[in-house]
Amino acid sequence: MEKTAEFYVVKRGDTLGEIAARHRVTLEQILAWNPEIEDPDVIFPDQRIRVAPPRTHGTYEPFPGADFFQSSVTSPIIEAMGYRLIEEGCSEYAAGPDSQWSEADRKSYARWQRKLGFQGHDADGTPGRKSWDKLRVPAVYA
Template sequence: MEKTVEFYIVKRGDTLSKIARMHRVTLDQILEWNPEITNPDIIYPGHRVRVAPPETEGEFERFPGADFFQPSVSSPVIEAMGYRLIDEGCGVYHDGPDRRWSEADRKSYANWQWKCGFRGQDADGIPGKRSWDKLRVPAVYE
């Protein structure tokens, strides 16, 4: 049976300890699975927290190619990318990311490219393999 990667979206009043108890895991596990959390006392509503261990193989989405990122494309990979961009402080979403590629995705990804040191055409908001691999979008299982 294939294991599903699980995430929890932080709500007002949540703490990492409370989230860990809700999912029957330890705080240390939560911190191990979420290396982007550098201070366990600071989390915000809307933050996406991994509450199950990542897959050992296929942990991250492979680069789907630049042609994938078009307004006609709807995929959970785009939504997962959006949440990673938010985690990295690059998201410019009003209501959060969704499955359809949008201008907010492009602007958020351009912010990520700038954060990575890309400039000019390399920071146009369309993912390229190098910046995608650095982002480490969690594998999506449906």
């Protein structure tokens, strides 16, 4: 099987070992690329797992796709995005960002989108590729 994606969405019954084998990587690599996984025996359906090394050609996180930004998602990418929004003067955080997507993230991102001149649906707080690329979220995976 050729690796075609950087991420895999967990399905019911999956194990990290099986996912690693399917993508021709080791369990240790999966754990290194997904530091938010504290227990390799505990994964959940619909969890998004990095199954390929991060791109090394840039210093910024690539756009993870609009579906990534849901309350069920916890990732250091979200926290890094939050700190960038604060740096850009677009904070709606009461206590600072964390790694789980929240309403404060959405409101802060909507401020960023409006700062860029987006309006209506394009400024709803869900990141899109254009606004994400302009935010330049630092790469969080080494």
